Amino acid sequence: xxxxxxxxxxxxxxxxxxxxxxxxxxxxxxxxxxxxxxxxxxxxxxxxxxxxxxxxxxxxxxxxxxxxxxxxxxxxxxxxxxxxxxxxxxxxxxxxxxxxxxxxxxxxxxxxxxxxxxxxxxxxxxxxxxxxxxxxxxxxxxxxxxxxxxxxxxxxxxxxxxxxxxxxxxxxxxxxxxxxxxxxxxxxxxxxxxxxxxxxxxxxxxxxxxxxxxxxxxxxxxxxxxxxxxxxxxxxxxxxxxxxxxxxxxxxxxxxxxxxxxxxxxxxxxxxxxxxxxxxxxxxxxxxxxxxxxxxxxxxxxxxxxxxxxxxxxxxxxxxxxxxxxxxxxxxxxxxxxxxxxxxxxxxxxxxxxxxxxxxxxxxxxxxxxxxxxxxxxxxxxxxxxxxxxxxxxxxxxxxxxxxxxxxxxxxxxxxxxxxxxxxxxxxxxxxxxxxxxxxxxxxxxxxxxxxxxxxxxxxxxxxxxxxxxxxxxxxxxxxxxxxxxxxxxxxxxxxxxxxxxxxxxxxxxxxx
Amino acid sequence: xxxxxxxxxxxxxxxxxxxxxxxxxxxxxxxxxxxxxxxxxxxxxxxxxxxxxxxxxxxxxxxxxxxxxxxxxxxxxxxxxxxxxxxxxxxxxxxxxxxxxxxxxxxxxxxxxxxxxxxxxxxxxxxxxxxxxxxxxxxxxxxxxxxxxxxxxxxxxxxxxxxxxxxxxxxxxxxxxxxxxxxxxxxxxxxxxxxxxxxxxxxxxxxxxxxxxxxxxxxxxxxxxxxx
Numbered sequence: 001x002x003x004x005x006x007x008x009x010x011x012x013x014x015x016x017x018x019x020x021x022x023x024x025x026x027x028x029x030x031x032x033x034x035x036x037x038x039x040x041x042x043x044x045x046x047x048x049x050x051x052x053x054x055x056x057x058x059x060x061x062x063x064x065x066x067x068x069x070x071x072x073x074x075x076x077x078x079x080x081x082x083x084x085x086x087x088x089x090x091x092x093x094x095x096x097x098x099x100x101x102x103x104x105x106x107x108x109x110x111x112x113x114x115x116x117x118x119x120x121x122x123x124x125x126x127x128x129x130x131x132x133x134x135x136x137x138x139x140x141x142x143x144x145x146x147x148x149x150x151x152x153x154x155x156x157x158x159x160x161x162x163x164x165x166x167x168x169x170x171x172x173x174x175x176x177x178x179x180x181x182x183x184x185x186x187x188x189x190x191x192x193x194x195x196x197x198x199x200x201x202x203x204x205x206x207x208x209x210x211x212x213x214x215x216x217x218x219x220x221x222x223x224x225x226x227x228x229x230x231x232x233x234x235x236x237x238x239x240x241x242x243x244x245x246x247x248x249x250x251x252x253x254x255x256x257x258x259x260x261x262x263x264x265x266x267x268x269x270x271x272x273x274x275x276x277x278x279x280x281x282x283x284x285x286x287x288x289x290x291x292x293x294x295x296x297x298x299x300x301x302x303x304x305x306x307x308x309x310x311x312x313x314x315x316x317x318x319x320x321x322x323x324x325x326x327x328x329x330x331x332x333x334x335x336x337x338x339x340x341x342x343x344x345x346x347x348x349x350x351x352x353x354x355x356x357x358x359x360x361x362x363x364x365x366x367x368x369x370x371x372x373x374x375x376x377x378x379x380x381x382x383x384x385x386x387x388x389x390x391x392x393x394x395x396x397x398x399x400x401x402x403x404x405x406x407x408x409x410x411x412x413x414x415x416x417x418x419x420x421x422x423x424x425x426x427x428x429x430x431x432x433x434x435x436x437x438x439x440x441x442x443x444x445x446x447x448x449x450x451x452x453x454x455x456x457x458x459x460x461x462x463x464x465x466x467x468x469x470x471x472x473x474x475x476x477x478x479x480x481x482x483x484x485x486x487x488x489x490x491x492x493x494x495x496x497x498x499x500x501x502x503x504x505x506x507x508x509x510x511x512x513x
Numbered sequence: 514x515x516x517x518x519x520x521x522x523x524x525x526x527x528x529x530x531x532x533x534x535x536x537x538x539x540x541x542x543x544x545x546x547x548x549x550x551x552x553x554x555x556x557x558x559x560x561x562x563x564x565x566x567x568x569x570x571x572x573x574x575x576x577x578x579x580x581x582x583x584x585x586x587x588x589x590x591x592x593x594x595x596x597x598x599x600x601x602x603x604x605x606x607x608x609x610x611x612x613x614x615x616x617x618x619x620x621x622x623x624x625x626x627x628x629x630x631x632x633x634x635x636x637x638x639x640x641x642x643x644x645x646x647x648x649x650x651x652x653x654x655x656x657x658x659x660x661x662x663x664x665x666x667x668x669x670x671x672x673x674x675x676x677x678x679x680x681x682x683x684x685x686x687x688x689x690x691x692x693x694x695x696x697x698x699x700x701x702x703x704x705x706x707x708x709x710x711x712x713x714x715x716x717x718x719x720x721x722x723x724x725x726x727x728x729x730x731x732x733x734x735x736x737x738x739x740x741x
Contacts, residue, residue: 327616328616331616351598351599351733353704354704354705354708355708356708356711356712358712358722358723359708359711359712359730359732360730360732361723362722362723362724362725362729362730363729363730363731363732364732365723365724366724366729379723379724380723381723387705387708387709391733392732392733393598393732393733396732396733506705507703507705
């Protein structure tokens with residue numbers, strides 16, 4: 001039998017078979033002895049034939065053959081005259097015994113073949129069902145890892161094993177340490193590599209490497225790509241159906257993996273397209289934000305150069321102011337753009353240290369107050385706040401952007417509050433530090449509340465130009481610190497931007513000299 | 514005597530701008546477009562103050578700063594872009610006196626130069642023992658700190674920290690310099706000490722610690738005691 005469990009149970013099964021043979025013969029002999037006084041020899045022979053038929057039906061061919069020989073011998077010994085000898089006196093009786101032996105053997109042979117065929121049919125049906133189930137399961141998987149685990153389960157269920165299933169990396173190699181579990185022996189790994197290179201099944205009955213004790217099957221074929229390989233045990237050269245089943249399983253797995261790779265490349269292509277789109281809007285917006293102030297600067301400066309003598313002094317001052325203002329606006333745009341690109345690219349240049357948020361607020365206010373002569377910004381910093389592990393220059397830029405925006409887009413008072421979510425002075429993990437900037441401006445419509453954090457998606461109301469990248473940079477900075485920047489409408493009008501930063505375990509300061 | 518300024522800057526426009534604005538203020542201005550040119554000028558004719566741009570084409574400004582510091586105490590002011598904190602700090606720790614962030618106004622440049630010149634020479638620096646601004650009075654020799662005539666009580670470490678800033682009043686002092694001078698060279702990485710002590714000092718000295726008037730933060734670089 002080629003199915004694994006039967007193979008594994010072979011030893012036990014045959015022992016039980018021989019016992020059954022012995023029991024059947026003993027039973028037939030006993031029954032015949034009981035009947036001895038009442039029936040003819042022919043009926044006793046029939047009892048033995050019955051035992052042989054039962055043995056043929058239930059047991060292997062060799063066991064039933066032995067049973068048949070045993071039955072004839074027992075009949076001869078116990079019942080055929082002269083009894084208690086192996087001598088056959090009567091020629092007719094001899095023919096009877098011989099016929100019985102032949103009949104027993106024929107029945108046994110037929111029964112065994114019938115049984116083997118029906119078992120083969122059952123096995124084929126089980127395998128067909130397994131293939132069907134696997135293909136249904138594979139239809140819904142989303143990752144190669146799931147395919148791997150389903151595939152391993154299927155192989156383990158179908159074969160005694162140990163079976164190995166590995167996936168190749170994108171370059172169709174098995175070198176990835178992560179892709180190949182360490183438990184796979186080097187010899188198996190060589191076989192897997194070899195079958196992938198040859199794109200063919202190796203092992204007993206395949207004509208390639210028949211000396212192996214396992215089948216090595218590639219997942220996929222040369223025409224498409226080979227995405228992995230499997231090692232299946234046990235492998236018998238005569239077990240064509242078993243090998244075909246293993247191949248069918250591997251084909252299903254390969255198909256599923258191809259499907260996953262295809263959809264992954266589709267997603268990548270879409271991402272690439274979106275990035276291109278973003279890049280061009282980005283460029284368009286940046287160039288707008290750069291050209292407008294540049295035009296103003298060139299205009300004012302050239303006007304001063306050619307008309308200075310005729311311009312009254314206040315007008316000259318106005319032009320000079322406009323040059324300084326536009327230029328500092330350009331600086332701001334440049335800073336934000338640079339920072340945005342820096343934060344978006346993978347190499348994040350965070351220079352973290354233990355920082356006091358109160359200090360950063362103080363430094364930012366000192367700078368922003370130059371644009372806030374009426375002191376509209378009211379700051380309130382809670383006492384005893386814990387230190388944060390942060391890049392101070394980035395946090396200052398974030399806070400500066402938020403305050404500049406509030407000054408630009410609103411007229412009334414602006415509240416800057418800094419506090420912890422828990423009690424002031426907390427140092428436990430999981431706490432957050434909140435920096436909130438609240439204005440009484442027109443606010444941001446509910447629908448735009450996410451969009452304004454996108455680069456160059458400006459609130460519609462703005463006749464002002466370009467916070468452009470400001471909020472996108474702010475969000476990127478807060479995110480780089482493991483926090484989040486949120487916006488909500490204030491009751492009574494205006495916006496509230498809140499940056500929440502995680503508070504880490506504080507450095508020890510008890511040994512402070 | 515006319516004070517001489519050496520401007521090391523590779524951009525022609527900015528060089529010309531600095532030259533004219535400093536000349537108007539009565540300085541005798543020399544310019545160099547590269548480190549090698551600056552080196553030659555320095556050997557030939559040492560100036561009273563150096564304005565050094567970061568990111569010159571022919572190499573690292575720190576080299577020049579160290580070279581100058583070996584022989585002379587001439588003040589050096591570093592000019593840099595924002596986000597060049599690491600290089601700025603390296604130059605300050607190598608011996609530069611102060612820094613300016615681009616873009617800067619001519620007014621800021623003049624103010625920095627004035628402060629740098631005031632600290633010129635070791636004899637002069639040692640003499641700075643009294644610092645007065647607004648209603649704050651710090652007398653290092655007498656160990657007294659007063660606000661509006663009222664004596665403030667500082668711990669010994671707080672006083673050491675404040676004294677270190679007074680000796681460089683008006684100039685930036687990097688975290689590393691403060692930690693090394695107040696706590697010792699082995700504490701230069703313990704920035705959190707500074708944060709905690711600076712908060713305590715501000716709470717005692719400042720009227721509004723959240724918007725300090727005296728103990729200014731140079732974000733990512735160090736601290737500066739305001740002197741004007």
